[in-house]
Amino acid sequence: RTVFVNGEYLPETEAKVSIFDRGFLMADGVYEVTSVLGGKLIDFEGHAKRLERSLNELDMQKPEEFDDLLDIHRKLVELNGIEEGMIYLQITRGAPDDRDFVFPDPEATRPTLVLFTQNKPGLAANPVADKGIKVISIEDIRWGRRDIKTVQLLYPSMGKMMAKKAGCDDAWMVEDGYVTEGTSNNAYIVKDGKIITRGLSNDILHGITRAAVLRFAQEAQMEVVERPYTIEEAQAADEAFVTSASTFVMPVVEIDGAAVGDGQVGPVAKRLREIYLDESLKTAI
Numbered sequence: 001r002t003v004f005v006n007g008e009y010l011p012e013t014e015a016k017v018s019i020f021d022r023g024f025l026m027a028d029g030v031y032e033v034t035s036v037l038g039g040k041l042i043d044f045e046g047h048a049k050r051l052e053r054s055l056n057e058l059d060m061q062k063p064e065e066f067d068d069l070l071d072i073h074r075k076l077v078e079l080n081g082i083e084e085g086m087i088y089l090q091i092t093r094g095a096p097d098d099r100d101f102v103f104p105d106p107e108a109t110r111p112t113l114v115l116f117t118q119n120k121p122g123l124a125a126n127p128v129a130d131k132g133i134k135v136i137s138i139e140d141i142r143w144g145r146r147d148i149k150t151v152q153l154l155y156p157s158m159g160k161m162m163a164k165k166a167g168c169d170d171a172w173m174v175e176d177g178y179v180t181e182g183t184s185n186n187a188y189i190v191k192d193g194k195i196i197t198r199g200l201s202n203d204i205l206h207g208i209t210r211a212a213v214l215r216f217a218q219e220a221q222m223e224v225v226e227r228p229y230t231i232e233e234a235q236a237a238d239e240a241f242v243t244s245a246s247t248f249v250m251p252v253v254e255i256d257g258a259a260v261g262d263g264q265v266g267p268v269a270k271r272l273r274e275i276y277l278d279e280s281l282k283t284a285i
């Protein structure tokens with residue numbers, strides 16, 4: 001596989017990053033995951049905008065190649081022959097001479113930019129979406145700036161492991177009694193035809209897929225309500241689902257051992273997945 005590191009396209013075995021990189025030492029970095037369908041990028045603009053916002057919020061400088069990111073994404077898709085899959089992009093504050101809590105002088109230390117592709121044939125026709133996934137709930141003990149897409153993913157990773165141990169697929173995080181989001185996705189319930197999801201704030205990542213799905217739902221005359229909800233309300237809902245760039249719309253059929261609705265994939269989640277795949281392909285670049 002060919003990867004991109006600081007201005008160079010290289011075989012993955014030759015790509016190198018310093019051990020002093022602040023991404024490695026301090027999780028001082030941000031990332032984006034953009035999906036590829038039919039060899040094209042889904043919602044590239046949305047991801048690029050959020051990336052810029054993440055950098056600004058952390059006072060991190062843009063890499064030199066920032067304006068060429070679309071070309072770099074496309075070139076990697078081409079070089080690696082990706083029809084369906086993902087592109088992972090990471091920017092860290094770079095590798096100063098030594099470890100220090102103080103941010104390095106941006107004149108002296110360039111950010112580190114890394115991109116690689118992940119080939120995932122069958123991403124759109126994922127059979128898991130026909131069955132739905134099971135989730136557990138866990139306390140949300142992450143930091144208070146979840147709107148910034150940082151590489152601090154240890155707790156979400158632990159959440160996934162807790163879910164696996166419980167025989168489930170993922171975890172929904174709960175703070176002050178209300179669901180925030182999934183470990184790597186935004187969370188929704190459906191009740192009496194209404195799509196309910198927590199509103200945007202620093203408490204959750206502003207999902208690019210979320211924005212698109214809510215827009216498509218409204219265009220299809222479905223009612224969307226942005227408000228917090230509890231696990232009990234979710235268990236009593238007609239349907240539940242999650243969204244992310246890598247799973248699109250994924251139905252949730254069980255929460256903490258309780259079936260949601262009849263425990264099968266519901267019509268709203270199914271329809272939203274179809275609409276999302278159709279519509280986002282139309283604007284893929």
Ligand code: PLP
Nearest residue numbers: 184185186205207208209244245
């Ligand atoms: N919430 C969290 C915590 C995430 O990690 C992600 C994606 O990685 C999402 C939500 C979904 O965001 P997007 O739709 O932009 O992939």
